[in-house]
Amino acid sequence: MIRAIVTDLLLVLTAFPQTSTPAFDVASVKALDATAAFRTPVDFRIRPGGRLEMTNVTLRTILWEAYGLKPYQLSGGPGWMNTDTFTIVATAEGDPSRQQTIAMLQTLLADRFQLKVHREVREGNVYKMVIAKGGSKLQPSTAEQFRFTTYRNDPPGVSYTLVGKKASTAQIAEGIGSHLAVRVVDSAGIPGEFDCKLGPFAGDDNPDSGPSIFSVIQEQLGLKLEAAKGPIEMLIVDRAEKPSAN
DSSP: OHHHHHHHHHHHHHHSOOOOOOOOSEEEEEEEOHHHHHHSOOEEEEETTTEEEEEEEEHHHHHHHHTTOOGGGEEESOGGGGTOEEEEEEEOSSOOOHHHHHHHHHHHHHHHSOOEEEEEEEEEEEEEEEEOTTOOOOEEOOOSSOEEEEEEOOSSSOEEEEEEEEEOHHHHHHHHHHHHTSOEEEOSOOOSOEEEEEEEEEBTTBTTSSOOHHHHIIIIISEEEEEEEEEEEEEEEEEOOOOOOO
16 A cells, blocks of 8 residues: 555656756856946846846845845845845846746855845834825826836935826835835725826935925825834845855
8 A cells, every 4th residue: 555655656756847946057146346336337137038137236136136025125134235246147048037037046046145035024114105184186097007117306406206107006105115115005095097296305315305205295196104013024134145256
């Protein structure tokens, strides 16, 4: 009886072989010194034909892309993750999809940076986006497709403008949260899709360049951000080491 079970199990494993860990065929990882980093533009591209190019990016930025994170969803790791920059060029055979390329990037990080991570949900500081006194000022969308863009306005004075097209209130909340680097929960729940322009408003880097984003949200959108506590899905970095030279 036991021999029959084992035989059946071997047949199943043969019929459904274990898939190998997705990985690039060739990958180059190079650290940039401070002078090179200052002179080199930041870039991140997934090109057709299985080619990934990252230029002058920190490991923290790479992790945001590799795991589909907002800045506030990443915690832990050594301090150099935020300062040291790297240029990575990797290629794979065939024409892998973006999802497959991202999976190969995760394998590369585990191999070259000795990266170990885990996910957990933590209680943290969030904002709830609610309808302000006087009601919503959102306008129905006339756009054909969704987009949400942040613009850094030119001097004099450094300020920002957020522009949303064909966006739900949940997507507007997400876009505002990305700019603030804090989770914003949609508690307005207004059905439909909207076009909105939010700004100009001052950034943390120049608070005197205009009104705050909080006052602009209320004045221009008829919405309000209220401080609260809530669950945040996090990626925790348990281990990361600087890669050895190629």
